[in-house]
Amino acid sequence: MEETTPSLELTDDGSATLRHPFFGETYHSLRGAVGEARHVFIANGLAALDRDTVRILEIGFGSGLNAWVTLEYARGRNMGIDYTALELYPVASNVADRLDYTTDPLFAALHNAPWNTKAAITDSFSLTKYYTDATLPGNEWEHKNYDIIYFDAFAPDTQPEMWSPEMFARLYSALSPGGILVTYSAKGTVKQALRAAGFKVLRLPGALGKRHMLKAIKETEPTFYAKE
Ligand SMILES: C[S@@+](CC[C@H](N)C(=O)[O-])C[C@H]1O[C@@H](n2cnc3c(N)ncnc32)[C@H](O)[C@@H]1O
Numbered sequence: 001m002e003e004t005t006p007s008l009e010l011t012d013d014g015s016a017t018l019r020h021p022f023f024g025e026t027y028h029s030l031r032g033a034v035g036e037a038r039h040v041f042i043a044n045g046l047a048a049l050d051r052d053t054v055r056i057l058e059i060g061f062g063s064g065l066n067a068w069v070t071l072e073y074a075r076g077r078n079m080g081i082d083y084t085a086l087e088l089y090p091v092a093s094n095v096a097d098r099l100d101y102t103t104d105p106l107f108a109a110l111h112n113a114p115w116n117t118k119a120a121i122t123d124s125f126s127l128t129k130y131y132t133d134a135t136l137p138g139n140e141w142e143h144k145n146y147d148i149i150y151f152d153a154f155a156p157d158t159q160p161e162m163w164s165p166e167m168f169a170r171l172y173s174a175l176s177p178g179g180i181l182v183t184y185s186a187k188g189t190v191k192q193a194l195r196a197a198g199f200k201v202l203r204l205p206g207a208l209g210k211r212h213m214l215k216a217i218k219e220t221e222p223t224f225y226a227k228e
Pocket of ligand 1: 026027028059060061062063064065066086087088089090132133134135152153154155159
């Protein structure tokens, strides 16, 4: 397995992010990595589900920050988490070691967990990281009935293939009825692609002063939209 060596940068809320050596993009908003993760994926995602056990799929494990803020949120609330994450460019361990989101050894446990197999990080938090290209269909991760998808790919202009109607249709199928997908982008083409895949799309206030983010819902009864 080939590892990637991104560089570290500081964001405005004092937390670190990474910059990908090939895409040239940062893994989080420069307004604040931790602030963005908590707003988009926890406050408007996990917390809004109001459930005791949750199956999560993350597109792009990267720095492990979203998994970490999830673990942090869930353990104070006795929530059971079955976390699945996909990653094509695993972050080199010497870079992950320098991320100072916490001194809790469980953060390192998230990074050190084996690939392509389920690992118990705590009694109530399991992690399955798949080393795979998320755009390739027909993989094991697609068959789990997730309650929520953290869609955290690089921006649509950089990786349009990740934000395609085909990709969202596969994610729609992988969600349980009533399941949701949350993402930081509120671009028009993203909304259209989500709707084309069958989602009901809501625009919410974005993180740290950004105007909008999206929450897409797999309704129990499918909605059909007129062509725009
Ligand atoms: C915006 S970053 C976010 C990463 C992570 N959620 C975090 O908080 O650090 C996007 C992530 O998607 C990963 N990625 C890019 N293309 C991918 C692909 N085709 N399949 C799976 N992961 C991919 C990148 O390596 C990167 O880790």
